[in-house]
Amino acid sequence: MKTVKIWFVGLLILTLSGLLLLAVPAAASKPLTLSDAYRIALRSNENLMVLREQLKESEEEVVVATSHILPQLDLRATAVRGRQRQPFAVDQLGNISPDGSVSTEDSWRAEAVLTQPLYRAGQLLSTREIARLRRREIELDNFYQTQQVLFVVASRFYAVKQAEKQVEIWESSLARANKQLARSEALFEQGMITRTPKLRARVQVAEAERELTRANNRRQLAFSQLQLELGGEEIEQLAGVELVEKIQLEKLQEYYQQARRHRRDYLGTVERLEQARRYVEVKLAGRYPSVDLQLRGIRYDEEIAGEDQEWEIMGTVNFPLFSGGRISAEIRQARAMFSQTEAGLSRLRRELKVQVEEAYRQVTTRRGVLRSLQQEVAAARENYQEVAAKFSEGLADAVDVSDANTILNESELLLSTEQFNLQLDLLSLQLAVGNFQAELLTSEL
Secondary structure: OHHHHHHHHHHHHHHHHHHHHHHOOOOOOOOEOHHHHHHHHHHHOHHHHHHHHHHHHHHHHHHHHHHOOOOEEEEEEEEEEEEEEOOEEEOOOOOEEEOOOEEEEEEEEEEEEEEEEEEOOOHHHHHHHHHHHHHHHHHHHHHHHHHHHHHHHHHHHHHHHHHHHHHHHHHHHHHHHHHHHHHHHHHHHOOOOOHHHHHHHHHHHHHHHHHHHHHHHHHHHHHHHHHHHOOOOOOOOEOOOOOOOOOOOOOHHHHHHHHHHHOHHHHHHHHHHHHHHHHHHHHHHOOOOEEEEEEEEEEEOOOOOOOOEEEEEEEEEEOOOOOOOHHHHHHHHHHHHHHHHHHHHHHHHHHHHHHHHHHHHHHHHHHHHHHHHHHHHHHHHHHHHHHHHHHHOOOOOHHHHHHHHHHHHHHHHHHHHHHHHHHHHHHHHHHHHOOOOHHHHHHHO
16 A cells, blocks of 8 residues: 555656646747858758868878888788608618608798888979878868858858748738728728729739748748758747948959958969979979889798898889880870969959959949839838828729739839848858958868
C-alpha cells in the first residue's frame, strides 16, 4: 500500500510539472537581422565550405613545393631466401663425389640513401614561389567569391522584406476594396446606384484576394531561397530594415581607384600573372644542368662479403642533351600561358571600370526615379481619397473608384520595388568597388 502511495505521488508531481511547462509561454525567437544572416552564411553556406577546403588544398601545395628543396631520405631493405641443390660434394682430401643434398641460404641487405638537390637553375625556388603565389591567389579569389555569396544573401533577405511589403500593400488594397463594396451595397440599398457598381466592387475584392494570395506565396518562396543560402537554417521572422534613400556619392573616378586597390579578384589576377612569369622561369631551367648530392649507407649479411657495412658519397650532374622537343614545347606553353594571363588582366582592368560605372549610374538613376515615384504615390493616394469621397456623395461612379484604386496599387508596388532595388544597387556598388562587407570578412576569414 505504501508503494502505491509513493507511485501515485510521483505521478502527480510529473503531471503538475508538465502542466506548468505547458503554461509557461515559449520564448519568442529573436528576429533575424541582415548581419546575423551574413554570419550564419559564413558558417553554414555549402559554397563557402568548398572555398575553405580549396584554400586548405593550396596550403598543402606549398608544403609539397617546399619538400623538393629539402633532403630526401629513403630506406630500402631486401631479404632473400634461396634453396640450392648440390650436385657434388668435396671432402677434406679434395675428393669429389656425387651429392644430391639441398641447402637453404638466407641473405639480407639494408640501404639508407640521403639525396640533396644542389642546383636546378632556380627551378626549385621558383616552384615554391609559384605555390605561395597560388595560395595567395586562391585566398584573394575566395574573399571575392565570399563577397558574392554574401551579396546573394542580402538579395534574398531584401527579397523577403520586399515580399512582406507587397503583402502589406495588397492587404491595404483588399481593405479599400471591401470598404468600397460596403459603400456600394449601402448606396444600392438606398436606391442611389444600380447593381453594376456593387458587382464591380466585388470584382475588385476578388482581384485583391487573388493578388494577396500570390504575394503570400512569393514571400514564402523568398523565405525558402534565403534559407537555402543560410545552409538550411530555420527562419521564423526577419528584423526590420532601414531603407536608405539619401545618399552621398563620391566622384566616379575615386570609385575606379578604389576598385583597383580593393577588388580581390583583380588582385588575384595580378598574382596569377606573377605565377605565369615564374612558370616560364621553371620551364627555362629545364635547359640547364642539375646537380644532386647523394650519401648512401649499406649494411648486409656478413656471409655475403667480408665486411657487413659500407658507405659512399656520390655527386650527380644531369645534362639535358635531347628531350624530343619536350622542353622547348613546355617553354612555348608557359609563354603562351603568360600572354593569356596578361591579356586577361588587361581585360579585367577595363571590366572593372565598366562594372563600377554601371553600378554608380544605376544608383544615381534609381535615386531620381524614387523621388518621382514618391510624388506619384502621394498624388495617387490623395486622388483615391477624393474619388472615394465623391462616390459616397454620388459625384463619381464605380469606374472612377476602381481606376483610382488600381493607380494607387501600381504606384505603391512600383515604389516598394524601387526602394528595395536601390538598397541592392548600393550593395552592388560596394561589391564592384571591393568594399562590400570587407571588415566583416577580414575579421571572420
